[in-house]
Amino acid sequence: MWDIFKLKRLGIFAGGVLFGTAGVKLLSSKDAKNVYTKTTAAVLRGKECVMKTATSVQENAEDILEEAKEINEKRKVE
Template structure:
């Protein structure tokens, strides 16, 4: 005996097969290929733009790092000069 539950399952299965077959036909059509090509081209353009931006950010970060290292070297040299002066003054007052 066919009850309503078995018929419902059969209907869902048939609908899935029909939808799958139509989907494969739709996805392999020439129009779909044009859409895929356009989307891929847009993704490649976006990748190029992102890579240019990333390169610019990396260059700026390298410049900032170099300037910060230079500032620290200058500060260390000034501190060393101050320590030297303090040592000379201290020895001069001791004599």
């Protein structure tokens, strides 16, 4: 005899399969691909901006390090 919990599990499974199938169709649609493309382009623009900032910070840090070494050399001489 069918138990109420078995029917509930079967219903949940069937709902999951249905939702998964609809999800695959939705994710592979032309509109979804357009969203993925635009999102990827935005991420690449963001990456470029971050890389420029990181390069600037690195260059400034190298300048500071060199100046600090010069200060220490001058102190040694004095």
